[in-house]
Amino acid sequence: MIRISSETEMMDTFRPVDREEVDLPAGLKFPLVIKDYMAWVEPSGFRTFLVYEDPTSRDARGIVFRRSRPVGEPSVYMCEWCHRVSGGGAVGLLTAAAGSRHRIGLHLCRDLSCKDTIAAKPPSVNDLRESLNEQEKSSRLIRRISEFARRNLF
Ligand SMILES: [Zn+2]
Numbered sequence: 001m002i003r004i005s006s007e008t009e010m011m012d013t014f015r016p017v018d019r020e021e022v023d024l025p026a027g028l029k030f031p032l033v034i035k036d037y038m039a040w041v042e043p044s045g046f047r048t049f050l051v052y053e054d055p056t057s058r059d060a061r062g063i064v065f066r067r068s069r070p071v072g073e074p075s076v077y078m079c080e081w082c083h084r085v086s087g088g089g090a091v092g093l094l095t096a097a098a099g100s101r102h103r104i105g106l107h108l109c110r111d112l113s114c115k116d117t118i119a120a121k122p123p124s125v126n127d128l129r130e131s132l133n134e135q136e137k138s139s140r141l142i143r144r145i146s147e148f149a150r151r152n153l154f
Contacts, residue, residue, distance in 0.1 A: 014062035039112035082114035
């Protein structure tokens, strides 16, 4: 559980390379308590923002993702974080800045609603079948987020 006490503190969770692009959701109330992570999409849908708790350092970290424009036929993809399988643009390529000139991409739920996918009962018939329970899937999700961020971004 992370507690963010002000807008400045929220902005500080993002790396300097991302900070200019951050558009905080309207009506945020501080202090803000975040369990696992919080994600939101800017009104245009072009960027998705993520603030999560690093499980090792217990620090709050923010990432700005950009949606890549769909090319050609809509395809079906699997989210690499929660294993939701969906077409029609619900799962697609999101990229994050890895340094000032390089971006790194992942196929993810475009609104990063992975937490909700994991909690959904019953799970969607399209999703990858797994024997993990909700708690295990949820810790795997946080681990994947932080591993991705640690390896590529922070
Ligand atoms: Zn997902």
